[in-house]
Amino acid sequence: MFNKVQLITYVDRFGGRTLAELEALLDGPLAGVFGGVHLLPFFDRIDGADAGFDPVDHTVVDPRLGNWEGIKALAAQVPVMADVIVNHMSAESPQFLDYLANGDASPYAGMFLTMAGVFPKGATEDELLSIYRPRPGLPFTVATMKNGGTRLLWTTFTARQIDIDVSHPAGAAYLQGILEQLARAGVTMVRLDAVGYAVKKAGSSCFMLPETFAFIDRFAAQARSLGLEVLVEVHAYYRRQIEIARRVDWVYDFALPPLVLHALYFGTPGPLHRWIGQRPDNAITVLDTHDGIGIIDIGADRTPGDNPGLVPPAELDCLVETIHRNSDGASRAATGAAASNLDLYQVNCTFFDALGRDDGAYLIARAIQFFMPGVPQVYYVGVLAGTNDLRLLERTGVGRDINRHYYDRAELEAALRQPVVEQLIDLIRLRNSHPAFNGTFESRLVGEHALSLAWIHQDDRVELAVDFRLCEARLSADGHTICYRSNGLLKRADGGPNHDLALQA
Structure with a gap:
């Protein structure tokens, strides 16, 4: 990663709707301003339950934005970071729909985490209350199978985001395939989204366990073997963040x-x-x-x-x-x-x-x-x-949509003329260029x-x-x-x- 200010943006909310329009923006009014760009989820689909963080297919670019050739073109212009949504996938994904239809006969049966998969003998009240979740309530959703049976699925975030078992062969193969596709497209850095919740263990908080660190170590090694740097995204008590930083390439402050x-x-x-x-x-x-x-x-x-x-x-x-x-x-x-x-x-x-x-x-x-x-990153709304x-x-x-505005090109160009934005861009250029x-x-x-x-x-x-x-x-x-x-x-x-x-x- 270059020691220059990076941009964080959605493809379709920063003055355009496609990868080609974003590339033109970074080659036009914002030429030379950013030393890299973190593209927030651009996978199929970008408008699910959580603004792209619940991909139906993590290996396909949403066709409304463009395709992998568009990612390659942008990556040839500026270093690109992309998300690997480690913890979960969409309830509309082909893998999950196959599991609902075929149950234990599905090749993806073990890929999706159930309560019984973590608590095979059942869970006590204390065990359930000890689970850490960034939402109110317990992280479970009842799913009805095609045969009429029901399963209690693990859903850390929403009922439309189904947690995967990262240790299961199907889960591991799924994540490896994402890394390989991103590397082929010229992406040079990945952000592990929600990785702190990726490993669940009975009798624990199910958040940032020793086993989670071991998984991060393994997965980061896979990424590095493909030429990808790794950023770990974890909101946690500050001392825990310091501990995490000792074990990974990059963390957020x-x-x-x-x-x-x-x-x-x-x-x-x-x-x-x-x-x-x-x-x-x-x-x-x-x-x-x-x-x-x-x-x-x-x-x-x-x-x-x-x-x-x-x-x-x-x-x-x-x-x-x-x-x-x-x-x-x-x-x-x-x-x-x-x-x-x-x-x-x-x-x-x-x-x-x-x-x-x-x-x-x-x-x-x-x-x-x-x-x-x-290395500083500035969110697209903050840039403007x-x-x-x-x-x-x-x-x-x-709630988070209050800070996820859709800018059209005219609105963006008007924002760029604001004195505060002009001074911010001058400050970015100073940060990027001064040898000190x-x-x-x-x-x-x-x-x-x-x-x-x-x-x-x-x-x-x-x-x-x-x-x-x-x-x-x-x-x-x-x-x-x-x-x-x-x-x-x-x-x-x-x-x-x-x-x-x-x-x-």
Whole structure:
């Protein structure tokens, strides 16, 4: 992976509807801006129960977008990352339909995980309650077979996403086939989606077990043998994320988005600075993705024991409430019990709205992201300083759709002319081109309210100095200084008449 800013996007939501249109965009208005692109699921079909994360056929490009030749053409222009949905597949997949029709006689019978497959002697109440799931309720769905019988299937996410047994020969062959197809198409990196849930074991949480790590090791080795780098996607307690990072090529720094918000809301970089001192360097840094803003990543561990989070519980609650205030309540309407496709550990909101649509605060947040060790990725909505799509949320009822807007070409070109977007792209170009970012990183706390981040490589130096109390920053490079300052639109959590009440929320 190049040490340059990457783009995360759906093929059909960023100024066009096809791979050819996306390629033209990256070769036109955005030429030279991104050092790679993570294509969110482009498999057949892209409009299932979970925006492509429930593929009917993971080895076929949705024909509405193009074909594998289109992926090859894009990969010849810019490095491409693709998802391998490890944990599950669509209830409409040919394999699952064959299983429903033929039961145990199907060649795919053992491919789909049942409750009995994990608990052959039945499960106790304690065993069922110990299962970790990012949704309310138990992860089981009743399926009716063609012969009239029923099976209790394991469905971690939704009833339309059927978990597979990654250790079964049919499951292993299925996943190997996906890797081989992606490699043939010129993809150079894969993201293992939902891999933390891929191994289930009776009497455990069924999440990030020692057996899960062993599976990741094996599967990553298969990927590397095909020339593919591997990114592991796991939302988890921060110490667990550090442990995961030691065993894989790349992990996301999911703690960074809420910690940047915390620093800007509370006017102090203390928790952010402490995280900088221990975070893994083999990180993909993000502020936004196709999912929500993670909360579990900086909170206390939910397992027994004294395992505090990166911020105290009261401040974490206040952070969530401040996101809701800055988004004028839109994020509240898209989060938790207010929306389907429920995530218990995320707040659904664009990052620009989480900062009250304050251009200066947004550019400060992006500058902090780009200065973190690792490789930055920017979500397509974030590239355009996008705002919450309440119409899409209302139409689908899916909380995360508030941050999954469909941009047509005219809307995209208008967004690119916004001063905040122009300045963001200038910042991306600086991050991509300045030689200091290939050198040594330094971080220094300045008093209670300021933070200095710097990169030094031989005679080259870039520095970002942020005063969180004043919400302003200075970026110094090559004798020039760029200043970013809050527009005054950001609602803070560090002062004002409602501060004490907010902390009690």
